[in-house]
Amino acid sequence: MNYECIDLKIKDGVALIFLNRPNKRNALNDQIRHELLSALDSVSQDEKIYAVILSGNGASFCAGGDIDAMAKRLELPVGEIAIKGWRRHQEIQRMMALIHNMPKPMIAAVNGAAFGLGADLALACDFIIASENASFCWSYIDRAVIPDGGGMYFLPRRVGLSLAKDLIYSGRRLECEEAIKVGIVDRYSASGDLMEAAEGWAITFKDKAxxxxxxxxxxxxxxxxxxxxxxxxxxxxxxxxxxxxxxxxxxxxxxxxx
The missing domain is CATH 1.10.12 (Lyase 2-enoyl-coa Hydratase; Chain  A, domain 2)
Structure with missing residues (x-):
């Protein structure tokens, strides 16, 4: 499949998936979500791939849901908003489940902002490596909604229930240093070395059963x-x-x- 909003590369048995809407900070709209689902499904079934890395092109990892898409949804007839939202969230949940249940180790290489649904994307992976440019924010509260990408499941398991409530209720931003301290980030790398470090981590799984x-x-x-x-x-x-x-x-x- 040819992708426009996803870059998928296979390098010596490691799948590199890059979100590719840098002009929109890799925000997730319908197209990038459909393409990411397809890429995840493809690599999960490829026996030659032993590890997966998820990152973003440009300055951001993923800024969350696309605000323009949110505005368009508000223009729908009132009677259609709920059912179409339900269908969309079924797709989001399937995407998160594919990441969480990927039958091989999956690493999020967070190169910049991971906000809202983008922060949940990172948490759904087995491991998170981040650069000094990385920041995390469960910003759903700023849009008057609750986390819909598994954040209420994944975040308490990373940081404990009390801190998870603080981060979700406040929507405050964590820079990389604090994210490492509280356990959201597993490893740190200088920004210029992030992908090399992520690939080096992935290679450690190469000869494992x-x-x-x-x-x-x-x-x-x-x-x-x-x-x-x-x-x-x-x-x-x-x-x-x-x-x-x-x-x-x-x-x-x-x-x-x-």
């Missing part, structure tokens, strides 16, 4: 909602799959042959 990574991620994503007994049960089933994998057999044979 794909079944173990995929199954481990699936279980870890449910850890805060699961009891210890449920975690044991899921782990037991996953181990049964791992024990029969080519990767496990090769690993054991290689160890014994040393």
């Amino acid at each position: 794909k079944p173990a990574l995929m199954l481990g991620k699936h279980i870890l994503n449910k850890t805060f909602e699961s009891s210890l007994e449920e975690m044991f049960s899921q782990s037991n089933m996953a181990l049964g799959i791992c024990f029969t994998s080519v990767e496990h057999r090769t690993s054991v044979e290689n160890f014994l042959n040393k």
Whole structure:
């Protein structure tokens, strides 16, 4: 598929996805959302890809939802606003679920502002690496709405419930230093080295057993909602799959042959 609002590159088994509306600070409208869904679906099914990096072209990571698109929605007949909004949010939620459940490690390389839905995009990834130009803001309150991209699920798991409430209620902006301190950002890089650092991180997953990574991620994503007994049960089933994998057999044979 040819993309206009997304740049998708495959580099030695790492998928690089760039939001590509720099003149709009990579704000999400219908087109970029549809293209991002397509790109995510494509890389999730590509067995040659072992890691994914999400970033933005230009000075911003993603400024959130497109304000022009919001204005156009207000012009719809009153009877259509709710159902069309519901359909749009079903698509947004599917996009976030694709990121969260990506069957391979996914890194957000935050190069600039990550506001509103853009901040939620970053949180949906497994890891966040940011440059000194990065900033985060759950700015939904400034548009008189609540987070619709999973922020109310992801943010408390990163920073705790009290701070998540503070950030969502106030809509205040966090610069990179504070975002690192409170646990939103996992790693820091100078702006000129951000993508190189992100790719270096992604490469560390290259020779790891794909079944173990995929199954481990699936279980870890449910850890805060699961009891210890449920975690044991899921782990037991996953181990049964791992024990029969080519990767496990090769690993054991290689160890014994040393």
